[in-house]
Every structure is written in structure tokens, then in C-alpha cells.
Amino acid sequence: MLSSIFEQFIKESPVSVMMQALMSHIFAPERMDRLFTKHAQVQYQQDLLFSSQVDLMSLVVCGVQKSVHAAYKARAANLSVSTTALYNKLCGVELSVSQALVRETAKNLAELVKLVGGEQANILPGYCIKIVDGTCLKGTDHRLKAIRNLAASALPGKAIVVLEPLSKLVTDIFLIEDGHAQERSEFDSVLKKVEAKDLWCGDRNFCTLKFLFTIQEKEAFFVIRQHRGMMIAIPTSEWEIFQSFSTDKIAQLLQKLSTGVHLKKFLKATRGAKKTKVPVIYDRKKGHISTNRLLEEYNQQKKRS
Template structure:
């Protein structure tokens, strides 16, 4: 009874704090995390150190409550092994386990987030947005000291991150231990999770015939910035002026991409002629999309790509 009264008091005076704690408890439930570990592990095993304890310590660093893993481990009251053993456990964590943890947390949190955002409309009615981009650790104190100034050597891995802007949540992550692997190669695995009624937004690194036709085959929609060389679409009509948005003038034309064993894939090319050049000096941005014009007009597509920029993953 006393505990209920205390909780009620916190709910009354600081409801956001209580909601955040309950959300984290649901997403990072130790029993669920350890069960996930047993389900997804391949070479790792549990002896004294539970995977949930490792995740708890890493979480303290992630949210900024501790400056490093070493500091979090020293402050922990429940670490049953040495700090060296903890680092060994972290270093041997399998990439597929990391992905399963991110996906599982997103699935467990989605009902909670949806209940909070139930009155907010989707950015694009009828579609679930998926913004995908690569992430590398830059030269920093997280790299070995002798290599911090060398951009091309001993990079500390990379990942492809899938973000849902309507839920403000990362819903998938594809980690890769080789930082020199092309993002396009890692994307092949992510394509397997694409679903109908999803709208994927991506930069020109993902503008390849294989990726675009992969989304089409999975029934997903996409808006992708066109690469200068790939996929080399053929024009089906002359460019038409559509109108202006906040940053420039919008044009549209029909194009197609040849496919080896199927009919050509017809797409819309949206051109945004910028009023001001980008940091790289570019004045024209070309986007390829399979979204029907009845769902999104050219100006709306250009604005949606700008939304990708707003979450800090642009190139």
C-alpha cells in the first residue's frame, strides 16, 4: 500500500520519468534478454556472467549515466566476474544477437509508443516509414590511440540502421564487424525483412538495381536518391516542371530500369533544383521512387527526402 502511494506521487509530479522507466523495464527485461540470448547465440554460452548483466552495463554508458564501460562496471553491485571477463564477453558478442536485441526491443516497445502516439497521423497515410543509413564510428577516443589520426586503417566496424520517424525509434540494425564492407552488400540481408506498406527512404549509396528491384519484389515502396552512375535509368518522357517547395523547383519524369529476366521496372524520377547549393556544391538532387502519383505527388516526395536529412543521417 505504501509503495502504491509512492508510485502515485511520482506519476502525479513527474509522469514522463515514470513512463520512461516503465518503458525501459519492458524493453530491457532481464529474463527476456537472457531468453533471447539462449535462442539466438551460436558460439557464446552463459557461465557466470548473464547477457542481461552485460546489456545493463552497456545501457548505463549508452544513456550517458557512466562515461565508459570500465566506470559502469566498477560502480556495478551485481557484476559476478572481473572487468576483463566483461570485456571479453562484449568483444565476442555475435552480430546476429545484437540485431535480434534491437528488433526485439522495438517490438516490445511498439505497443507502448503506439498508445502514446495514437492521435498523431502517420507521415504518409497507408505507409510505415523506414529510413535506412549507414553508421561508422569516426576517429575518436574509442579507437586505439596510435590509429586515431588514420582514417583508412583499423576502422571499428559499421552498421546499417533502420529508423521509424513516426515512432521516433530504431526498429532494426544490421551490424558488420568489417568497416570496409560496402553498405550495399550489408543491405542484402535487410531486404529480406522489407514488407508491403513500408516506404523506405535512402541515400544514393543504396541506388542500385539489385536494391531497388529487391524492394519492388518484396512489395515495399521506396524513395532513393539517384547515384550518378547507378542504376542508370532510361528516360521514358521529357521532364515536366511541377512546382516549388521551400528549397527549390521540382520536376518529374518517367524512367525505367532494365531487369535481366523480367519486364523493365518503371519509376518516377523527381528532380529538385535547389535555390542554394549543398555543402558538396550540388544544385540538383534526383530521386527515384515507385510510389504511385495518386499516393504522393512529386513535391511531397521531395519534402519527404528532406525529412530524412532532419534526423541527422544525411550525406
């Protein structure tokens, strides 16, 4: 597995020979098949093993082959299944298997990076920095059979990825196959991975009260961009005074505060001047019929003007 990738470097760089041995150990076919057996719930292995699928996809991901079909043709002598069976297997890989592949191989790869001295300097010693971000999985130009009669395309799935800057490796991933779901639907799964002395960094989408307070409860830390619409907690000493206020006094205070709000600053989009409508001229003696020829003439006149 992965031999085609390293063949390009073995002659020029002897270090690649060592790296090939280490990488081959991490992605050993026996290990990949054991990983599949451990985490798969519905899918099973028969003629096409999970290790063979990883081997084919590695050729595509690393740019050795342009597509899965090209990788299949390059490995056709070692495979006893058709392309249809291969695509069906790839489409049926369960999320738990994909997540386990990332998590288990990332541990060994992080050790490998540390062994060869490739770790980056820790800007905050004593803390394990983790960068979390969400992304939409890239769509495909191929139309699914179920939606070929519809104009709309399929919504892509989503993924929440955890990157560790020291090794520059993706160490964890949370996959969402429902295209209508938001990234926040998997926040509970992300929070289960939080450990003490972690430092989580993320954009404002992760700035929710539950996400922040759960990190704090687990004795971890966060550096997350503040969401504009989020209510920020204030010290108890600053809001205890409001407990003694009557309803009328609170209403008067709110009215006073509202006079200092400039609503124009919160407009999402200011309306400009209205455009004058071009009068439509109708010839009542002739019926109006739209044709391609008339549309082309209109476009040509528009370009000339």
C-alpha cells in the same frame, strides 16, 4: 535493470514510475538472457550473464556513467567477474545477438510509444515509411594489441540502420564487422525485410538497380536520391526504334551526340596556375644536417615573415 536511470525522475515526475515499470518489463533480465540463449552461436553464459552486460551498457548509453569501467565500479558489488572478463565478454558479443536485441525490443517500444500517444502524424496514410541509412561505428582511442606496432589504426565497422518516423525508433539494424567491406555488401539482408506497402527512403548509396527493382517486385515503394552514374530505365516505346539501326547508323548517332557534350563540365577539379619553386641554396663547404634547433629557427622566421 535501468533503475538508476529513472531514479533521477521519480521524485519530480510520477509518470516516470509507470514508465519504469514498462521499461523494466521490456528489458527484464530473464528476457535478455533468453534472447541471448536463442541467438548466440558461439558465446555462452557462465558467471557474467548477458542481462548484466545490458544493464552496464545502459548506464553508459544513457549518460549515467561516463564509461564501461565507471559502470562496472558502480555495479561491482553485484558482479563476480573482473574488468578483464567483462571487456572480453563485451568484445565477444555476436552480431546476431546485437541485432536481435534491437529488433525484439523495438517492437515493444513502438507499442509503448503508441500507448502514450507519442506517435508522429503519418504524412502518407496507408504506407509504412522506413528510413534506411548507413554509418561507420565510432572508433576508440585505445589501440588494439594486434596493431600497436603499426602506424595505421583499425578500420571501424559499419552499420545499416532502419528508422521508422512514426515512432522515431530504430527498428532494425544490420551490422558489418569487416572494416574493408562496403555497406552494399549487406543490401541482400536489408531486402529480405522489405514488405508490401513499405515506403523506403534513403540516400544515393542505396540507388542500385537490384535494390530498387527488388523493392518493386515485393509490391513496396521507394523514395531514394538518384545516383548520378546510374542508368535509368526508359519506356520500351522510346528505345525499340534502335533495334532497326545498323552498326554504322548507331556509330553515326553516337558521334553526333558526342559533339554536344561539354567535357569541361565534368572535370572533377580544375588545375590552377603552377606555383614557382623556391630555389634551394646549398653551402658546399658545410654538410647539411637537419636538427630540431634548425627546424625551430626556420619556423620562427616563417612566423615573423
